[in-house]
Amino acid sequence: MVRQNQTVFAQLYAVTDFIAIQAVFAISYWLKFQSGWIPFEPSLSFKRYMLWAIVYGIVAVATGFLVGFYTSKRRKNYAFEFYKVIQVNVIGLFVLLSILFVYKEVDVSRSFLLLFIINNILALSFYRYLLKATQRGIRRKGYNKQFVLILGAGTLGKRFYNSVIHHQELGFEVLGFLDDHKTEHDAEDGNYKPILGTIDDLEDLLKVHMIDEVIIALPLDAHNKFGQIINVCERDGVKTLIIPDFFDFLPSKPFFDNFAGIPLINVRDIPLDEVRNRLLKRAFDIVFSLAVLIVISPLLLLIAVAVKLDSKGPIIYKQERVGLNRRNFHMFKFRSMRTDFNHVSETGWTVKDDPRLTGLGKLLRKTSLDELPQFFNVLRGDMSVVGPRPERPFYVEQFREDIPKYMVKHHIRPGITGWAQMNGLRGDTSIEERIKHDIFYIENWTFLFDLKIILKTFVNGFVNKNAY
Template identity: 35%
Template sequence: MSTTTQAGEALGALPRQRSRPVPPRRSPRSAPQLCVRRASLLADVLALLAAVALLGGAGAADDMVVFGLVLLAGLGAAGLHRARLNLSVLDELPVVLVAALAAAGTTAATAAVLRYPPLDAVVVARLGGAVLLVLAARALVYAVVAAARRSRRVAHRTVVVGCGGLGGQLADVLGRGTHGLLPVGFVDDDPQLAAGERPLPVLGGLRDLPSVVRATGADTVVLGFSNAPERVVVDVVRACHRLDVEIFTVPRYWQVHSTHRLVEVVHGIPLVRLRRPAFRSSTWRLKRVVDVVGAAAGLALLWPLVAVCALAVRREGGPGVLFRQVRVGLDGREFELLKLRSLRPVDAAESATTWSIADDDRVGPVGRLMRRTSLDELPQLWNVLRGDMSLVGPRPERPHFVQRFTAEHEDYLWRHRVPCGLTGWAQINGLRGDTSIGERARFDNFYVENWSLWLDLLVLLRTTAHVVSGTGR
C-alpha cells in the first residue's frame, strides 16, 4: 500500500481480505465445531423420515409430511440447529412442544384448505409419535457428542482473555471437557493471577490475540475481564473477525445477568456468543453478484444521461470531462476513482487536500447541478464493475484525509473492513459533505457489523429518493 504515514501503517496492520469475498478457510480443527449443528439437523430429518415411513400409513402420509416440514422449519427458527456448548433434551422440550403445536395447527389448516380428511385422534397420535421420535433421536445424538467431548475427540482449542479470578474459573470449568472446549492459554496485559496460581500459561498481551490464535490453532476465544481499556478490547475483537474463530464473552455484571436459551451457561457463568460479522456470512458472496449486475445494468441504461452530462461539462469547462482521483478502499488499498468533472483543480495538491468545493465560486451551474443531483458520480459504476468499489458501502476518502481522520477518530480505521461504496448508510442519514467525521465512522461501522442484502436495498432506495428530489449535496 502506498500510504506511508501513521494512518497508512495502521491500515496496513489490518488482516487482509481479498477484494472479492471468498469463503473463509477452515482448519482441520474446525470440523468438529460443526458436529452439533449438523448432527442435530440430521437427527431431526432422519426421525421425521422414520415417522413418515412408520406412522404415515392409512392416509396419514400427507399430514405427516406437512407436519414434518413445518416442525423442521420451526426447530431451525428456534435455534435448535445451531452449535451449542450445552446439550439437553429436557432444556429444549418446551421449545420442541411449541414448535410441534404450531406444526400441528399448520397441518390442520392445510388439510382444511386442500379438503383432506380432517385430523382425527389417530392422526394426532401419530403426530405425537413423530415428536417422540425427534426427542429420542436428539437424546441419542447428544449422548454421542457428550462422550466424544469427554474423550477429547471433540475439543476446540480455546484462548481465554483475562488472567484474573474469572479467567481462572473459566479455564478450570472449560478444562473439564464437558463443553467441548480445550483451554490452551491466557492472553492479558496485566495478569492478576500469580505464576503459581495460573492453570494455563500466559501466551501474550491483548494486542497479541490474533497472532496467538494463529500460533495455537485455536478456533474459540472466550473474553473474560482484563484490565485493558474497553477501546482496546473492541479493536482486538474486530481484528479477530477475519480469523476463523468463534468468540464468546462474559457479560458485564454477569452475576445479575438473566439468561435465556441463546445464552450459554458454563458452571453458572453466562457466555454470549458474538455474532459473526456480516462479511463472514455465506450471503456476503451475493453482494458482489448484485454489484456486477447492478453496475452493468446502470451503465447500460444510463449511458445516454452520462453522455449528455459529459457534453455539458465539456461545454462549460473545456476538454477533460472525467476527473480521476486516488481514493482508499478495502483494507486501505488505493484505487483511481472516476467522476464527471465539476471543477478543474489548480494542481494535484489542491485535488488531494481540499476538503470540499461546495462553496467554491469556480464551480459553474452545470457542476452545481451535477453535484446536487449526484450525477457527477455516475462514472463510479465503472469502478463498481471493476471491483474497486461496491454499490453500497462506506464512502471512499483520499489518502491525505484517511491519515488525518484515522489519527483523530479511533473508529475511522475499521470502516475499511469492507469495500467502499457508491453510496452508504452514513450518506442516507445526512452525513455527507461538511459533517461530523466521528459520526460518519460510527454509522459506517454500524453498516459493517449489521450488513444484509436488505440493508443494501434500503440504502439504494433511499439514495434514489435523494437523487430524484435533488437533495444530494
C-alpha cells in the first residue's frame, strides 16, 4: 500500500508545486507592476506573463522529476529538500531564459524574473518545510507507517532496531525479527520486538503481514542465504536492503562503482572527486578570496606595518604544511613570533604565555588575524576557503601512526576555516574529534555546506579561546 502511494504522492507533489508556482508568479507580477511599491510599467499583458508562468511551471516540474525532487524522501532531512528547491529553480530559470531567447521574447522583464525566482524559492521552501513537519507529526501519531522486518537478531539487527526507535519521525515500524539461532531475546538485551521465527518462515510471514521492507542484518557466514531471501522478497514485491557485516569500515554514504560489469563498493566516496563539484568549489574560492582581499586590503596594510614596527623580522611567515594529496606547500601567516625562536616552531606546539610570541603576535593569534594572508594561498590553489586545517609534516608523520583515518583529510584541499573549527575544535583540542568532523565534512560536502560554515565563521567571530 505504501509502495503504491509513493507514486501517487509524487504526482500530487508535482501538481501542488505547479499550482504554487502559478500563484507565486501572479503575486510577483502584482508586487512588480501593480502594487505601486516598484514604479515599473509592464510592456506585456498579464495574460502574456501567465503564459510564460505555465511554461516555467512545466519546465520546473519536469526538472524536478529529472533531479529526483519527487522521489521518496522519507530518509532525507529538510536540507536535502531545500537544496533541491534551489536546484530546480536555478535550472528552470536558465531553461526559461533559453526559451525566451529562442522565441525572441525580449519584453519580459528580467528584474521581474529575478523577483519571481527569489519568491518561488522562499515559498516552495516554506511550503515543503510545513509539509515535512506535518508528515513527521502524523508519523509520530502512528499513521503513514512503513513496516519493516529484520532478519538477524544479533548485534547488527539490534543496532538497526535502535536507530529506528531513535528516529520515529521517519515513519518506520519494526514488526519483529527472524533468526535461525534464537527464539527470544536475552533478558539483559532490553525491550525489543519479538523473534517471529526462523529465516525459513520469511515467505509465510510476507503473506500474513503487510511488510514494506526486509532488512538483512545477517553475518557474513550466512551470505549463502541471501539469494533465497532476495528471491522470496522480490516475488512478493517487497524491498530488500542489506546491512553489510563490515559496515563500520564504510563511509556514512557508501558509493557503488562499476568496473566491467562487476559492482565495487567505494569505501571512501568523496563528492569533490566529481569534476563539476571541484570546478564549483574552485570558482567560488577564487571569487570569494578576491572579494575578501579587496575589502580587507586596508586592514592587511595596517597589520603589516604593525608587525614590522613590533619586532625585527619578515612581515609574512611561511610555514611548511601538508595539503592536497599529501603534497607539501608553504602556508602564509602574519609573523607572530620573535625571529630568534623560529627554529623551534617547526616541531613545537604553541602554549599559553609562550615566550616566542611577540606582544602583537598574541593579539593576532587570539583573533585569528594572523591567518588572513592565507587567502593568497587560496588564490594560488594551495588551499580552499573551507576545508580541514593543514598540519606540519612533523606532526602528520606522528598522527598518521597514532590516529585512525588521519590521512583521509588530505583527499581534498585544506581550508582557512572548517567544520571542526566551527564546532570549537581549534588550538589545544582533541585531534581525534577534529578528524571525525573533517571526515564528516569530506563525505558530506555540498556547496550549501560550505556557505553554512562561512556564515557560521562570521557569526561566531574570529576570537579563539584555545589559540595561544
